Amino acid sequence: NAGVMQNPRHLVRRRGQEARLRCSPMKGHSHVYWYRQLPEEGLKFMVYLQKENIIDESGMPKERFSAEFPKEGPSILRIQQVVRGDSAAYFCASSTTRDRIGNTEAFFGQGTRLTVV
């Protein structure tokens, strides 16, 4: 059973370009979370999705960022018109059930490191 797969592992974009980050959850997991990790800020929740539904996007910046989790295929985090401040590690996590921590943990992928030049 493969773990949470994220690709690409590293992504370099010039300012103003678009970045598309992909996350395939673990088999049988239908809940996906996206987090951003910055050295000086730690992990921050961005968005929580189920198949075809955005459940909570309270952590997403109001502009340029969007996420989807279609019926088929991976979850996508899309950043339009990237700026230097978007450079960070973006992690996806998946779980089997809604909003469970501890006994039903969310498993993290290896992350995508976005560098905006």
Added chain:
Amino acid sequence: QKEVEQDPGPLSVPEGAIVSLNCTYSNSAFQYFMWYRQYSRKGPELLMYTYSSGNKEDGRFTAQVDKSSKYISLFIRDSQPSDSATYLCAMSPNAGNNRKLIWGLGTSLAVNP
């Protein structure tokens, strides 16, 4: 002031040492406390999960929560080079809500053979 404070280290210990990692927090509503381990260039993985105050032991790892002092600890006994990683604390006011986790910045640990 951050809601969760964690000394970033780095902490360097010899193999076999007892390691103590700590976090302090300011929000008395936090009830659920977690420790994650993150190897370099990898995602975090859950190590320990505790509710409210008290101790929890799992193999070489012991998690302690002191809500009166707003202080949590992770102890690693007989530390191994494979324990070298960044340890993140995370906490939440309510159960079953990954979205509400507040994370520490992590403490970098190096266990030297």
